[in-house]
Amino acid sequence: MGPNTGAKARIVARIRGQSKKEAEFFDGVSMSKQPWISVQKPDEKSNSNLVGRVKISLELEKTTSGKQSYDVDECYEQDVGTEEIFSREIKPLIPGLFGGQNITVFAYGPRNSGKTYTIQGTHKEFGLAALTIDSILPRVEEEGKVITVSVFEVHQDRVIDLLDSKKPEVSVFEDGQGKIRLKGLSKVKVNSLCEFQKIRPAANAHKASQKTIFERPHRSHIGCIVHIVSPQTENSNAQLVGKINFIDLASYEDSRRKSSDGFSLSETTRINKSLFAVHNVLYALNANEARVPYRESKLTRMLQDSLGGVNRALMVTCMNPSFCPETVQTISIASRSCQAGFLACLDPGKSSRSATEIGMSSPQVSKPASKVGTKTSMFSPRVIKPMSASASAKKQGGGSLLRMTLKKSSILASEVRGRKLFDEVNQSKNGQLGNTLPEVASAVESSTQNEDETCPETAAIVGSLTETELMLPQENEPAFESSSLEEETPAPNASDDTDSSHLPLPEDVVQVENNDVAATPSAYQTPKTCNFLLEDKENKCLSLNNTASPPLSARIRELSNNLKSLCVSTESSLKIAQDSSIRSQLINEIFEPKTPVRVDDTHEIANIASPWENFQMRGSGMKDSLVREYLKFLNSASKEELKGLKGIGEKRATYILEMRQESPEPFKKLEDLKDIGLSEKQINGMLKKVAGDLFA
Numbered sequence: 101m102g103p104n105t106g107a108k109a110r111i112v113a114r115i116r117g118q119s120k121k122e123a124e125f126f127d128g129v130s131m132s133k134q135p136w137i138s139v140q141k142p143d144e145k146s147n148s149n150l151v152g153r154v155k156i157s158l159e160l161e162k163t164t165s166g167k168q169s170y171d172v173d174e175c176y177e178q179d180v181g182t183e184e185i186f187s188r189e190i191k192p193l194i195p196g197l198f199g200g201q202n203i204t205v206f207a208y209g210p211r212n213s214g215k216t217y218t219i220q221g222t223h224k225e226f227g228l229a230a231l232t233i234d235s236i237l238p239r240v241e242e243e244g245k246v247i248t249v250s251v252f253e254v255h256q257d258r259v260i261d262l263l264d265s266k267k268p269e270v271s272v273f274e275d276g277q278g279k280i281r282l283k284g285l286s287k288v289k290v291n292s293l294c295e296f297q298k299i300r301p302a303a304n305a306h307k308a309s310q311k312t313i314f315e316r317p318h319r320s321h322i323g324c325i326v327h328i329v330s331p332q333t334e335n336s337n338a339q340l341v342g343k344i345n346f347i348d349l350a351s352y353e354d355s356r357r358k359s360s361d362g363f364s365l366s367e368t369t370r371i372n373k374s375l376f377a378v379h380n381v382l383y384a385l386n387a388n389e390a391r392v393p394y395r396e397s398k399l400t401r402m403l404q405d406s407l408g409g410v411n412r413a414l415m416v417t418c419m420n421p422s423f424c425p426e427t428v429q430t431i432s433i434a435s436r437s438c439q440a441g442f443l444a445c446l447d448p449g450k451s452s453r454s455a456t457e458i459g460m461s462s463p464q465v466s467k468p469a470s471k472v473g474t475k476t477s478m479f480s481p482r483v484i485k486p487m488s489a490s491a492s493a494k495k496q497g498g499g500s501l502l503r504m505t506l507k508k509s510s511i512l513a514s515e516v517r518g519r520k521l522f523d524e525v526n527q528s529k530n531g532q533l534g535n536t537l538p539e540v541a542s543a544v545e546s547s548t549q550n551e552d553e554t555c556p557e558t559a560a561i562v563g564s565l566t567e568t569e570l571m572l573p574q575e576n577e578p579a580f581e582s583s584s585l586e587e588e589t590p591a592p593n594a595s596d597d598t599d600s601s602h603l604p605l606p607e608d609v610v611q612v613e614n615n616d617v618a619a620t621p622s623a624y625q626t627p628k629t630c631n632f633l634l635e636d637k638e639n640k641c642l643s644l645n646n647t648a649s650p651p652l653s654a655r656i657r658e659l660s661n662n663l664k665s666l667c668v669s670t671e672s673s674l675k676i677a678q679d680s681s682i683r684s685q686l687i688n689e690i691f692e693p694k695t696p697v698r699v700d701d702t703h704e705i706a707n708i709a710s711p712w713e714n715f716q717m718r719g720s721g722m723k724d725s726l727v728r729e730y731l732k733f734l735n736s737a738s739k740e741e742l743k744g745l746k747g748i749g750e751k752r753a754t755y756i757l758e759m760r761q762e763s764p765e766p767f768k769k770l771e772d773l774k775d776i777g778l779s780e781k782q783i784n785g786m787l788k789k790v791a792g793d794l795f796a
């Protein structure tokens with residue numbers, strides 16, 4: 101993949117070819133001579149770490165911001181065709197693909213910047229996906245392997261199978277072995293480039309009818325996975341050899357500007373948030389960070405087994421040839437991930453700690469760039485900041501990212517190191533300090549779990565996925581393209597962000613509060629002040645101080661302690677309480693099941709004599725019991741019994757049984773029901789039905 105910087109993700113730019121109108125406007129003047137973008141290639145003879153580094157300078161006079169420069173691994177100018185990009189960036193990786201490596205190619209950029217053109221191509225020029233298929237087919241045939249292709253869409257955290265309109269939603273989950281499963285994603289066998297070009301999303305076939313259901317087009321990420329598979333033989337199951345993902349990312353849009361297409365602010369910020377999540381992962385990989393935030397978005401979660409480890413990623417940042425503020429923002433964000441690779445290269449062997457580990461948030465709003473001369477240094481010293489979406493940002497919606505990050509003032513350790521490194525280099529080079537990185541919106545860390553880098557897909561996955569029929573060819577139809585479907589019902593996982601109507605179960609509470617803790621530096625930095633520390637899967641180091649709610653295990657332990665201490669303290673009360681009714685009430689309060697109560701809240705226990713409080717306490721206990729019984733049922737019921745439940749049909753029941761074969765107790769908390777494709781609303785609905793049936 102081009103010159104090696106030691107980075108796991110290579111960041112390149114591509115300046116889109118001019119349209120006829122643009123060509124007329126510029127009257128055939130080469131873009132390199134335009135005031136808007138200029139590209140400075142590195143000195144090939146230079147014997148430094150920066151070999152291969154390309155500087156893109158943008159003339160921002162129109163915004164009175166002056167000129168801004170960004171470093172990327174490579175920049176392909178207008179006269180460079182997709183085939184050359186393929187030869188230089190992807191072709192060198194193909195042997196690895198046959199050796200078990202996974203590759204991911206992202207096309208990223210603002211609207212109309214050539215993303216789809218780059219990935220998918222047109223009938224005149226092949227895109228990177230078709231060129232890859234063309235290149236791997238001979239070897240695939242030679243080695244007796246097969247190619248299967250999946251096409252999907254990620255919209256509002258929902259993954260939709262675009263090759264099968266019957267079961268469009270794909271479940272993304274981690275199985276008992278920690279492997280990412282894409283349950284319900286179809287695969288189509290491809291024998292030739294022609295077949296690949298003829299694949300068209302099933303969704304398209306129903307476009308007309310679906311338009312009546314989905315009212316307006318939406319922006320989404322479109323992905324195509326090309327798997328190389330060793331076919332099933334008498335002695336072995338089908339085995340995944342390697343796969344290459346092509347992701348045509350949704351356009352980046354400045355959420356502060358009104359969308360010309362009438363997209364809501366929340367939709368724009370949601371998309372930008374998922375784009376930031378991709379960059380955060382690439383940044384973390386390039387910076388060799390201990391924690392890679394795969395869980396920040398559905399897309400990165402899906403691609404977890406293709407990013408990191410021995411796998412390679414390529415980000416093609418598409419740029420508009422004519423002035424576009426979003427182009428400035430996208431290239432600055434992309435350059436940041438690229439810088440991380442150089443940091444790691446300059447500081448080998450050191451892996452920076454993640455924001456979560458050091459307990460700091462990552463403010464990510466940059467300021468307009470200050471004017472810099474293009475000749476200052478090969479390095480433009482910048483503030484390098486991993487971005488992440490916070491739990492609170494999730495709750496508030498992406499629109500609050502900007503506001504929130506403006507408020508945050510803590511500094512990331514890796515950022516400090518990054519700045520220091522750059523400063524050192526710059527000072528040693530020419531003693532100059534440069535500008536700061538332009539605007540990047542983000543927030544604090546959300547995930548509470550350290551995530552391993554790689555999770556290779558297994559034959560089991562290949563075997564479990566259905567192969568659908570090849571879609572009928574349609575003339576002049578691209579191999580895959582963005583569906584114009586709009587979802588009818590609220591996205592199940594999207595509701596994670598906004599829907600607060602779910603049952604306030606202890607697990608939920610813990611989850612939310614843990615996230616808050618992740619955003620609270622003190623929880624990590626001052627363990628000595630903690631009452632005590634707990635460790636569990638979801639929460640590696642959680643302090644039980646007053647700002648955080650403990651996990652369930654701790655609550656139970658604490659409850660038990662409370663009960664013991666209450667027994668002691670109320671023994672004396674019982675002696676005092678001569679009246680038998682008070683006595684029995686006290687006994688009830690102590691020994692009846694109820695929600696956990698903190699030690700320092702004991703004064704509340706003395707006040708729970710109100711019938712309403714009593715009722716609520718007991719109701720909460722009953723609700724917990726109901727949930728426990730429900731999960732127990734799911735973990736043990738027969739298929740027929742499962743099918744008797746609301747929301748569980750033949751497929752889900754079969755799937756539950758499959759899950760139980762892998763793990764005896766797949767459902768430990770209500771959230772686990774999302775693994776079978778249920779949304780929070782659906783889960784709540786199911787429970788309400790169960791509760792209602794008790795009184796029927």
Ligand SMILES: Nc1ncnc2c1ncn2[C@@H]1O[C@H](COP(=O)(O)OP(=O)(O)OP(=O)(O)O)[C@@H](O)[C@H]1O
Pocket residue numbers: 115116117118119209210211212213214215216217218222350351418
């Ligand atoms: N390198 C190129 N050379 C010539 N034409 C190009 C090039 N890249 C893109 N185009 C043309 O520019 C237009 C926009 O390209 P494309 O649809 O790929 O952009 P996009 O970023 O995917 O747009 P969006 O995501 O906003 O729909 C198309 O007409 C496409 O054919």
